[in-house]
Amino acid sequence: MADTEKLLTIPLDSLHRSLGARMVPFAGYAMPVQYPEGILTEHLHTRAQAGLFDVSHMGQAEIVGEGAAAALERVTPADVQGLKPGRQRYGLLTTESGGIFDDFMVANLGDRLFLVANASRKAEDFALIAAALPAGVTLKPLPDRALLALQGPGAVAALAPLAPALTALSFMGVAAAEIAGIPVLASRSGYTGEDGWEISCPAEQAEALARALLAQPEVAPAGLGARDSLRLEAGLCLYGNDIDETTSPIEAALTWTIGKRRRMEWDFPGAERVREELANGPKRLRVGLRPEGRQPARGHTPIHAPGGGQIGEITSGGFGPSLNGPMAMGYVAREHATDGTALELMVRGKPLPARICPMPFIPHRYAR
Structure with a gap:
């Protein structure tokens, strides 16, 4: 979209431009990809201190009504009914054929559920969920809310003077609070592998909130470029790259998102394929890869057996600033998916040696 x-x-938007952000089209929005300091600096600052990311393009919604959790389970294998008030969970929306329609976050706010969906899929996600809801249960999109992600080991020091109550949350805890007098709904989560918070607030108060957070000495603005390199180092999937309607939760190594109770009842979309792959193993698996040398291999790079034919494809790849080397994830035939397996990545027609390695590439530092 030029x-x-x-x-x-x-x-x-105007704050990003005043900070010198380079704005690019992403999921139909003008989004900051980087600021004058550059992606490398923003990435390393987030790992060392705290980065502030604007993810307001994401879809926010709530589900209200008696039996909301059971109703949402009609479209996801996640255990939503087992989610305690004040807690959040990562889940998948699945298709009847066992593919991944999208990934999302769901929080139990006591009297309602709160959802965050991907920007590129939010309209489809909300339509899918709404169509599955029974009478008396309603999905209400929240287009008038912004979403900021404060991420990194310095996030606690930055947030403590502004909202001390939020620092008491553990990983995946959710609470309503005030930051600099602004009402927010914050969860101790994020998509960088670091400790931090995702903070939802009224759109008209987003700039005041962002300025209050950026005024803290630990915090610097960070764009989509650093968010992508951070999430890849953390081994986290990007919808449309690493997971989509052709990939199953088992292939994607996301079996842990399927609730234990749900695996006994098998009453979610795509359960037949999931059950078959759990019993007999999937044909392919999502794996981490470390190319030799310094050259990164990008998405869609073919993966070959050494000196042999193609056995898979890279779905996300790049240079890891904290790793100080290239990294990638992708899918390979199951028999080649063991850690340490030597492979070749066909970069511009030339074989680049690589090995399968465990993810995350950089250890997670969540507040457990």
């Missing part, structure tokens, strides 16, 4: 006039704007 014509920026057709792009939707996020509430912090």
Whole structure:
């Protein structure tokens, strides 16, 4: 989408531009990909201190009504009914054929569920969920809310003087609070592998919130570029790259998102394929890869057996600033998926030696 006039704007658009952000089209929005310091600096600052990411393009919604959790389970294998108030969970929406329609976050706010969905899929996700809800249960999109992610080991020090109550949350805890007098809903989560919070607030107060957080000495703005390299180092999937309607939760190594109770009842979309792959193993698996040398291999790079034919494809790849080397994830035939297996990545027609390695590439540092 080259014509920026057709792009939707996020509430912090003018703030990003005043900070010198380079704005690019992403999921139909003009989004900051980087600031003048550059992606490498933003990435390393987030790992060392705290980065502030604007993810307001994501879809926010709530589900209200008696039996909301059971109703949401009609479209996901996640155990939503077992989610305690004040807790959040990562889940998958699945298709009847066992593919992944999208991934999402769901929180139990006591009297309602709160959802966060991917920007590129939010309209489809909300339509899919709404169609599955019984009478008396309603999905309400929240387009007038912004979403900020404060991520990194310095996030606690930055947030403590502004909202001490939020620092008491453990990983995947959710609470309503005030930051600098602004009402927020915050979860101790994120998509960088670091400790931090995702903070939802009214769109019209997003700039005041962002400025209050950026005023803290630990915090610097970070864009989509650093968010992508951080999530890849953390071994986390990007919808549309690493997971989509052709990949199953088992192939994607996301079996852990399927609730134990759900694996006994098998009453979710795509259960037949999931059950078959759990019993007999999937044909392919998502794996981590470390190319030799310094050259990164990008998405869609063919993966070959040494001196042999193609056995898979890279879905995300790049240079890991914290890893100080190239990294990738992708799918390979199951018999080649063991850690340490030597492979070749066909980069511009030339074989680049690589090995399968465990993910995450950089250890997670969540507040357990």
